[in-house]
Amino acid sequence: MARITASVYTSHVPAIGAAIDHGKTHEPYWQPLFAGYEFSKQWLREHMPDVVFLVYNDHATAFSLELIPTFAIGTAARFPIADEGWGPRPVPEVVGHPELASHIAQSVIQDDFDLTIVNRMEVDHGLTVPLSLMCGQPTEWPFKVIPFAVNVVQYPVPSGRRCFALGQAIRRAVERFDEDLNVQIWGTGGMSHQLQGPRAGLINREWDNRFLDRLIDDPAGLAEVPHVEYVREAGSEGIELVMWLIARGAMADVAGGPKPRVAHRFYHVPASNTAVGHLILENAA
Ligand code: DHB
Ligand code: FE
Numbered sequence: 001m002a003r004i005t006a007s008v009y010t011s012h013v014p015a016i017g018a019a020i021d022h023g024k025t026h027e028p029y030w031q032p033l034f035a036g037y038e039f040s041k042q043w044l045r046e047h048m049p050d051v052v053f054l055v056y057n058d059h060a061t062a063f064s065l066e067l068i069p070t071f072a073i074g075t076a077a078r079f080p081i082a083d084e085g086w087g088p089r090p091v092p093e094v095v096g097h098p099e100l101a102s103h104i105a106q107s108v109i110q111d112d113f114d115l116t117i118v119n120r121m122e123v124d125h126g127l128t129v130p131l132s133l134m135c136g137q138p139t140e141w142p143f144k145v146i147p148f149a150v151n152v153v154q155y156p157v158p159s160g161r162r163c164f165a166l167g168q169a170i171r172r173a174v175e176r177f178d179e180d181l182n183v184q185i186w187g188t189g190g191m192s193h194q195l196q197g198p199r200a201g202l203i204n205r206e207w208d209n210r211f212l213d214r215l216i217d218d219p220a221g222l223a224e225v226p227h228v229e230y231v232r233e234a235g236s237e238g239i240e241l242v243m244w245l246i247a248r249g250a251m252a253d254v255a256g257g258p259k260p261r262v263a264h265r266f267y268h269v270p271a272s273n274t275a276v277g278h279l280i281l282e283n284a285a
Contacts, residue, residue, distance in 0.1 A: 011191060081128060
């Protein structure tokens with residue numbers, strides 16, 4: 001059967017992608033940030049999955065105000081890299097896993113979560129920056145990717161509680177897939193940031209670190225935090241963090257298994273307008 005072996009959490013700041021693409025990772029501004037991902041790249045080489053279920057948000061790239069799916073699962077064989085205004089990032093096309101994605105769609109929808117099935121979609125920095133942070137600059141991505149887009153851009157957005165429950169349904173779905181596959185689930189976006197208005201540039205280190213503590217030790221309690229607290233404490237774009245609860249809900253301890261091992265934890269300010277948080281949790285073998 002397929003198994004979720006680990007979860008990875010990381011911010012997706014677009015300027016990080018630009019720094020990689022333009023060879024700036026060793027500049028003094030960027031070096032401390034990329035140093036925090038050196039461990040992660042080595043860890044990934046040693047824990048290489050077959051498939052990554054990548055929870056991210058689209059930034060009005062594939063979707064727009066014309067069409068706003070709350071949860072959208074990518075069932076295509078390939079996902080081209082989007083042009084977000086400066087040409088597509090020079091990174092490999094994303095190769096999907098249509099069989100596993102369709103199976104998860106079937107199982108999760110039967111489990112009462114309404115997913116939008118997407119057979120054609122371009123992917124933006126929300127998906128490609130986490131891949132670059134974890135994999136560097138390969139000529140092809142070393143695993144298949146199931147893109148899972150969550151609406152955290154246009155209200156109403158899903159609650160943390162619903163995201164956490166959805167993660168549990170995704171775990172059940174993966175474990176019902178017959179083929180032996182090593183699957184990781186990644187939760188991306190965040191941490192505190194606000195890109196517009198009088199509070200633009202808001203960073204809240206204390207709240208972010210408490211979020212990381214609770215994501216590790218008290219995810220069910222953390223899932224009860226209402227939207228208004230994310231927006232007040234972590235800024236308008238801090239709401240991206242609800243996506244981390246999908247990945248956390250898919251870990252074994254939530255279904256009564258052993259606690260995950262914290263393989264890595266990292267926090268850094270600033271990256272562009274954003275606090276960067278990163279965590280790797282391993283399920284027991
Ligand atoms: C920034 C962060 C984001 O999450 C995003 O989607 C766009 C920009 C930023 O910090 O600049
Ligand atoms: Fe974003």
